[in-house]
Amino acid sequence: MKLERITDIGSNDYKALCKLYTESFPEVERRTIGQLDRLVTEKENMHFNSIINDEGILAGLMVFWDFGSFLYLEHFAIFPEMRNGGAGKRTLELLASVSGKPKVLEAEPADDGIAGRRIEFYRRNGFEVIEKNYMQPSYRKDEEGTPLWVMATGSFDVGTTKDIISTIKNQVYYNNY
Numbered sequence: 001m002k003l004e005r006i007t008d009i010g011s012n013d014y015k016a017l018c019k020l021y022t023e024s025f026p027e028v029e030r031r032t033i034g035q036l037d038r039l040v041t042e043k044e045n046m047h048f049n050s051i052i053n054d055e056g057i058l059a060g061l062m063v064f065w066d067f068g069s070f071l072y073l074e075h076f077a078i079f080p081e082m083r084n085g086g087a088g089k090r091t092l093e094l095l096a097s098v099s100g101k102p103k104v105l106e107a108e109p110a111d112d113g114i115a116g117r118r119i120e121f122y123r124r125n126g127f128e129v130i131e132k133n134y135m136q137p138s139y140r141k142d143e144e145g146t147p148l149w150v151m152a153t154g155s156f157d158v159g160t161t162k163d164i165i166s167t168i169k170n171q172v173y174y175n176n177y
Contacts, residue, residue: 102154137173
C-alpha cells in the first residue's frame with residue numbers, strides 16, 4: 001500500500017476519487033467538489049491522497065490535515081469492490097508507520113448497522129472515542145451541523161481534546177466555506 005498526494009485536480013485519479021467521495025459520504029458530511037478543488041490546490045496542510053494497493057491499483061482515498069501535533073483524517077474510503085480485503089487496515093497501518101502523530105477522525109455514532117461496524121473497525125485499528133457530544137459543523141455556510149463522535153489514536157486530557165476539536169472546527173470547516 002502507498003499513499004500518493006494529489007494536487008492536480010485535472011488528473012484521472014482525482015476525478016475517479018471525487019466520484020468515490022460523493023458516493024461514499026452523505027452530502028452533509030462532505031464538501032462540494034468546487035470547495036474540494038480549491039482546497040486541494042491551495043491548502044498545504046490538507047493532503048488529498050490516492051490509496052494505491054500492492055498491485056499498483058487505485059484502491060481508495062484518504063484526505064487528512066496535518067496540524068503539527070496531530071493528523072485529522074477528514075475522509076477515508078475504499079472502492080466498494082476492494083472493501084473487506086484488508087485495504088483499510090493496511091492503509092491505517094501505513095499512515096501510522098510514516099507518522100507517529102496521533103490521528104483524529106469523526107465517525108457516525110455507533111448503531112447496530114454499518115455505523116457500528118465502522119466504529120469497531122476503527123477500534124480494532126487503535127482508535128478510541130474521545131468525544132461523544134460533538135456537532136460536526138456544516139460544510140456549507142448557514143446549514144445545520146451533524147452529530148458525530150470524535151475518535152483518536154491517543155488519549156488526551158479534557159483541555160487537549162477541546163483544543164483539538166477547536167482546531168478542527170476552525171481550520172477544516174469555518175475557514176473553508
